[in-house]
Amino acid sequence: MFRALADPTRRVMVERLCHGPASVSELARPFDMSLPAVVQHLQVLEGSGLVRTRKVGRVRTCAIDTGALSLAEKWINERRTSWERRLDRLGDFLAEAEPDQGV
Amino acid sequence: MFRALADPTRRVMVERLCHGPASVSELARPFDMSLPAVVQHLQVLEGSGLVRTRKVGRVRTCAIDTGALSLAEKWINERRTSWERRLDRLGDFLAEAEPDQGV
DNA sequence: GTTATACTTAATCATATGCTTAACCAAAAT
DNA sequence: ATTTTGGTTAAGCATATGATTAAGTATAAC
Structure with missing residues (x-):
C-alpha cells in the first residue's frame, strides 16, 4: 500500500x-x-x-x-494518536512530579 | 515520505x-x-x-x-474527500436526471 | 591507560524497481 | 477485408534499495 x-x-x-x-x-x-x-x-x-x-x-x-486509502489513513492516524497519548501521559507525570512548575 | x-x-x-x-x-x-x-x-x-x-x-x-505523519495523513485525506465529493455530485446528477429513480 | 560500548564509515553485493523496445492480440473503424 | 486503435506480453537494462562485512572513532567504564 x-x-x-x-x-x-x-x-x-x-x-x-x-x-x-x-x-x-x-x-x-x-x-x-x-x-x-x-x-x-x-x-x-x-x-x-x-x-x-x-x-x-x-x-x-x-x-x-478509497477503501485502501482510508486503511492507510487509519494506520497513520493510529500511530499519531498513540504518540499524542504518550505526550499526554508524560504531561500528567510532569504535572504530578513537579506541580509547582505547572502553568 | x-x-x-x-x-x-x-x-x-x-x-x-x-x-x-x-x-x-x-x-x-x-x-x-x-x-x-x-x-x-x-x-x-x-x-x-x-x-x-x-x-x-x-x-x-x-x-x-508527527508533523510528517500528519502531512501524509492530510494528503490521503484530501484525495479521499475529493473522490467522495465527486460521488456526491454524481449522486446529485443522477437524482436530477432521473428523479423517479430516487430512493 | 586499557578495554568495552555505541555507533559510523566504506566498500561490496544481490535483488527489486522503473523503464524501454519489439512483437502481439483483439475490438473498432473504414 | 484491412487498417487503426487500445491494450498486453516478453525480454532486457540501468539504477535504486536493502543488506552484509570489515575497519574506524569517540565516549564511558574499569
Missing part, C-alpha cells in the same frame, strides 16, 4: 483517478512514458487495492477504491 | 518510536539485522522528516516527528 504510494508517478495517477475514472491511455497522457510503463504502475496500484479496473471491449477503465 | 513508510522494517521502527524515544541499539534489538542496516533505515526515516535524532555522548536518541 505505502509502497504503491511511494512512487510520484503513481501518486499523480491516484490524484487523477480521484477526479473520476479513466482509461489506460487517458491515464498515460500526462506522462512522458511508454504505455507499458504506465500499465506496470497500474498493476502495482491494482495489486495494492488502491485501484480497481475493468475491461469492456478493448478499453480498460480504472477507478480508485 | 511514503517511500520511507514503504518498507516494513521502517514501519515497525516508527511503531516502536510512537511508544517513546529509543537509542539506535534499542531500535535495532527486535530485528535480525546488522546495526549498519538499521542505521541506514534510520537515515531514510530522518531524511523523510518522520524521525528526529540527537546524539548525546556516544548514544543517539531517536524520536518521531
